[in-house]
Amino acid sequence: MKIILATRNNHKTEEIKRILEDSKIEILTLKDFPDIPEIEETGKTLEENAVLKAKQVYTAAGIPALADDSGLEVEVLNGDPGVMSARFAGPGCSYKDNNLKLLGLLKGISREKRGATFRCVVALALNPDDIRVVEGKVKGFVTENEIGENGFGYDPVFFYPELNKTFAQLNSEEKNKVSHRGFAFRKAKELIKKISNIE
Ligand code: IMP
Numbered sequence: 001m002k003i004i005l006a007t008r009n010n011h012k013t014e015e016i017k018r019i020l021e022d023s024k025i026e027i028l029t030l031k032d033f034p035d036i037p038e039i040e041e042t043g044k045t046l047e048e049n050a051v052l053k054a055k056q057v058y059t060a061a062g063i064p065a066l067a068d069d070s071g072l073e074v075e076v077l078n079g080d081p082g083v084m085s086a087r088f089a090g091p092g093c094s095y096k097d098n099n100l101k102l103l104g105l106l107k108g109i110s111r112e113k114r115g116a117t118f119r120c121v122v123a124l125a126l127n128p129d130d131i132r133v134v135e136g137k138v139k140g141f142v143t144e145n146e147i148g149e150n151g152f153g154y155d156p157v158f159f160y161p162e163l164n165k166t167f168a169q170l171n172s173e174e175k176n177k178v179s180h181r182g183f184a185f186r187k188a189k190e191l192i193k194k195i196s197n198i199e
Contacts, residue, residue, distance in 0.1 A: 001024065001025050001026065001064070001192070001196050002025075002026045002028060002063050002064075003025050003026070003027060003028070003063065003064045003065065003066055003192070004027075004028045004029065004030070004032070004033065004057055004058075004061045004063055004064070004065045004066070005027055005028070005029045005030070005065075005066050005067075006030060006039070006053040006054060006056075006057040006065055006066065006067035006068075007029060007030060007067075007068075008029065008030045008031055009152075011151070011152040012068075012152075012181070013029050013031075014172060015172055015175070015176060015179075015181055015182075016066075016068075016181065016185055018172060018173065018176055019176055019181070019182055019185040019186060019189065020185060020188075020189050024196075025189075025192060028061075028063075030057070033060065033061050036057065036060045036061065039052070039053050039056050039057070041053070041069065041083075041086075043069075043083070044083065045083055046069040046070065046071055046082070046083055046119060046120075046121040047069075047121045047123075047133060047135075049067075049069035049083065049121075050067050050068055050069040050121045050122060050123035050133065051067075051123045051125075051131055051133065053065075053067035053069070053123070054066065054067035054123035054124065054125035054131060055123075055125050055128055055131065057125070058125035058127065058128060059128060064124065064125060064126050065124075065125045066122060066123070066124050066125075066185075066188060067122070067123050067125070068120055068121065068122045068123075068181065068184065068185070069083070069120075069121050070085070070118065070119065070120040070121070070180060070181060071083055071084070071085035071118075071119060072085050072102075072116055072117070072118055072119075072153075072154045072158065073116060073117045073118075073119055074102070074106070074114075074115075074116045074142060075113070075114075075115040075116065075117075076106065076109060076113045076114065076115075077105065077106075081098070081102070085098070085153070085154070086098075086153075088101055088102065089101040095152060095153050095154075096146075098153070098154065099146055099154060099156060099157050102142060102154070102157060103142070103143075103144065103145070103146075103157060106142055106144075111141060114141045114142040114143075115139065115140075115141055116139070116140055116141060116142050116158065117137050117138065117139050117140075117180075118137060118138050118140070118154075118158065118179065118180040119135065119136075119137045119180055120135065120136045120137070120179075120180035120181045120183070120184040120185075121133060121134075121135050121184065122134050122135070122136075122184045122185060122187070122188045124188055124191060124192065126195065132191055134184055134187040134188050134191060135184055135187075136179075136180045136181065136182065136183025136184030136185070136186075136187065137180050137183070138160070138178055138179055138180045138183070140158050140159050140160045140161060140167075141158075141159045141161065142157050142158065142159070143156075143157050143158070143159045143166060145157075146168070147159075147166045147168065147169065148165070148166045148167070148168025148169035148170075149168060150167075150168050150169065150170060150171060150172070150175075151167050151168045151170070151172075151175060154167075155167035155168035155175075156168035160178060162178070163178070167179070
């Protein structure tokens with residue numbers, strides 16, 4: 001079974017391919033379809049964005065499409081940056097800009113109040129009218145400084161207490177075992193296996 005991943009992000013592609021690896025699914029990405037234009041994430045929620053990306057990519061590529069939208073929800077910021085995670089520090093900002101903005105907003109806030117959840121919503125478009133949605137999440141804390149070199153995005157400021165490390169101190173295999181994206185794509189993988197065997 002061929003599935004297209006609705007992303008051009010190399011970090012994400014690598015993480016997702018590793019998660020889906022042992023199944024009989026051939027993974028293509030938007031890099032294999034250079035003519036498909038960039039999809040604007042106009043949804044108000046992670047779910048809306050995942051669904052709109054999966055639908056549009058299915059329509060453009062003509063094969064089942066998997067799309068995810070993820071974000072970091074910080075308790076003391078009432079769930080922000082959430083769906084705005086990529087653009088938190090403004091249009092064209094870097095991961096570093098976002099991390100510095102977040103650390104600045106949380107300056108002086110005690111550890112108990114620095115709780116945050118990474119959430120990932122995955123939409124699988126089997127056709128434009130049959131979209132399945134699954135979700136994964138992981139809880140941790142926002143650190144006071146960036147720690148670690150691996151991963152991307154908010155990984156250096158997301159402390160995962162069970163391993164006593166930030167996500168940026170984990171390699172991609174370790175991160176996949178516990179990450180929001182790992183949980184969500186393992187659910188998606190089960191769904192794909194079930195559908196390709198039964199339906
Ligand atoms: P996306 O929807 O997965 O592209 O995620 C949107 C934004 O959320 C990214 O640009 C990152 O800033 C942040 N993000 C999502 N997943 C992760 C992760 O696994 N680690 C760190 N940041 C993430």
